[in-house]
Amino acid sequence: MTDFPFDRCAVLGTGLIGGSLAAALRQHAPGCTVVGFDRPHVLERAEERGLIDAKAASMGAAVDGADLVILAFPPAKIASAMEPLAPHLTEGAVVTDVASVKQAVVDQAQEVLPEHVTFVGGHPMAGAETAGVDAADPILFENAAYVLTPTDDTPSEALSNMRAVVEVVGATPVVLAPEAHDRIVARVSHLPQLLAVTLVQHAAESNDDALALAAGGFRDLTRIAESPFDLWREIFVGNQGSILDALADFTRRLQRVQRQVAMGDMDALEDDFAAAQDARARLPEEAAGLMRSVHDCTVRVPDEAGALHAISKPLADANVSVRNIELLRVRDGTGGTFRLSFRSREALHTALDVLNAAGFDAQAA
Ligand SMILES: NC(=O)C1=CN([C@@H]2O[C@H](COP(=O)(O)OP(=O)(O)OC[C@H]3O[C@@H](n4cnc5c(N)ncnc54)[C@H](O)[C@@H]3O)[C@@H](O)[C@H]2O)C=CC1
Numbered sequence: 001m002t003d004f005p006f007d008r009c010a011v012l013g014t015g016l017i018g019g020s021l022a023a024a025l026r027q028h029a030p031g032c033t034v035v036g037f038d039r040p041h042v043l044e045r046a047e048e049r050g051l052i053d054a055k056a057a058s059m060g061a062a063v064d065g066a067d068l069v070i071l072a073f074p075p076a077k078i079a080s081a082m083e084p085l086a087p088h089l090t091e092g093a094v095v096t097d098v099a100s101v102k103q104a105v106v107d108q109a110q111e112v113l114p115e116h117v118t119f120v121g122g123h124p125m126a127g128a129e130t131a132g133v134d135a136a137d138p139i140l141f142e143n144a145a146y147v148l149t150p151t152d153d154t155p156s157e158a159l160s161n162m163r164a165v166v167e168v169v170g171a172t173p174v175v176l177a178p179e180a181h182d183r184i185v186a187r188v189s190h191l192p193q194l195l196a197v198t199l200v201q202h203a204a205e206s207n208d209d210a211l212a213l214a215a216g217g218f219r220d221l222t223r224i225a226e227s228p229f230d231l232w233r234e235i236f237v238g239n240q241g242s243i244l245d246a247l248a249d250f251t252r253r254l255q256r257v258q259r260q261v262a263m264g265d266m267d268a269l270e271d272d273f274a275a276a277q278d279a280r281a282r283l284p285e286e287a288a289g290l291m292r293s294v295h296d297c298t299v300r301v302p303d304e305a306g307a308l309h310a311i312s313k314p315l316a317d318a319n320v321s322v323r324n325i326e327l328l329r330v331r332d333g334t335g336g337t338f339r340l341s342f343r344s345r346e347a348l349h350t351a352l353d354v355l356n357a358a359g360f361d362a363q364a365a
């Protein structure tokens with residue numbers, strides 16, 4: 001790629017996010033050499049998986065000569081790595097990070113990074129419930145929002161070069177002040193994480209059989225309850241103020257809902273449903289990441305050998321690629337139902353046409 005503004009990128013922390021960024025850069029900015037640094041066994045794995053071009057034995061060696069430095073450690077380690085890194089940074093380098101909370105990292109960068117580099121905070125709004133180098137995937141950022149948090153001092157060239165990084169990995173840049181970012185993610189990411197965990201616990205502890213009755217809605221709403229705590233511990237500590245504000249606001253809303261239910265105020269609840277439907281329709285069509293909500297359909301098939309082939313063949317013939325196939329249920333004698341997921345609304349609609357034309361009962365899910 002000729003107009004990619006960086007030649008040598010150091011990725012410090014080659015886990016889920018760093019490994020995915022490294023791999024996406026290798027794929028889409030082939031002129032840029034990607035050097036990784038992590039714990040030796042992780043780095044070994046990153047190289048084995050082809051996520052990086054080269055391994056560095058130390059942080060200093062990784063950033064030596066790098067015009068782009070991506071800090072992709074856990075948040076506290078990102079902040080604590082800056083000071084020891086400072087003397088090794090190359091003049092003119094752009095330093096960025098991926099931490100889920102921005103104000104503290106931006107403050108730390110302003111305090112300890114040398115004048116001759118520019119720090120631009122970043123946060124890809126894409127992730128997965130599994131961490132680590134083995135979960136890294138260059139497709140992770142496709143269609144994701146990717147927040148950049150420049151300050152008043154950030155030179156416009158550094159910001160536009162970071163936009164190029166975001167775009168080359170398939171994401172959409174969203175520029176926000178660090179404090180605005182932290183307030184927003186408290187509501188769309190940190191509070192939902194706490195609610196998912198609380199919902200699962202609330203149901204599971206109410207009755208031994210409760211989870212056996214949970215349908216798709218409960219599953220959709222609680223997917224992120226499987227996320228590992230290690231990262232979240234740092235997020236809850238790092239964004240405590242905004243999370244407490246969001247919790248207080250949310251508690252007031254929940255109390256209002258409680259009053260509406262108690263008073264049988266269906267008009268008020270209907271208004272809430274309408275407002276939520278309206279707002280949800282404005283969610284980005286392709287939400288972020290590997291775990292994004294996908295375009296699904298269900299297909300009923302007869303109980304006979306070769307059923308999966310019978311579905312996949314006409315789709316392959318029509319050049320429709322399937323992201324995921326899940327067998328939802330099988331009943332002896334009466335057949336089964338598959339759930340198929342596609343990457344886009346267009347692919348889903350083509351698939352529905354193809355499958356129905358082939359004689360299946362396929363419906364958008
Ligand atoms: N997991 C997610 O869904 C998202 C995470 N983030 C941010 O990305 C950053 C990394 O998170 P993940 O990639 O999920 O975690 P991860 O655990 O997959 O990756 C972190 C990497 O840092 C390395 N590391 C940690 N301490 C180290 C040390 N002292 N020396 C050398 N290497 C060390 C680990 O070995 C690991 O490979 C965090 O700052 C997080 O806030 C941002 C968006 C989404």
Ligand SMILES: O=C(O)C(=O)Cc1ccc(O)cc1
Pocket residue numbers: 099100124125126127128129189224289291
């Ligand atoms: O998988 C999901 O839906 C997520 O919300 C993942 C996620 C986790 C942490 C972040 O800072 C950003 C995104």
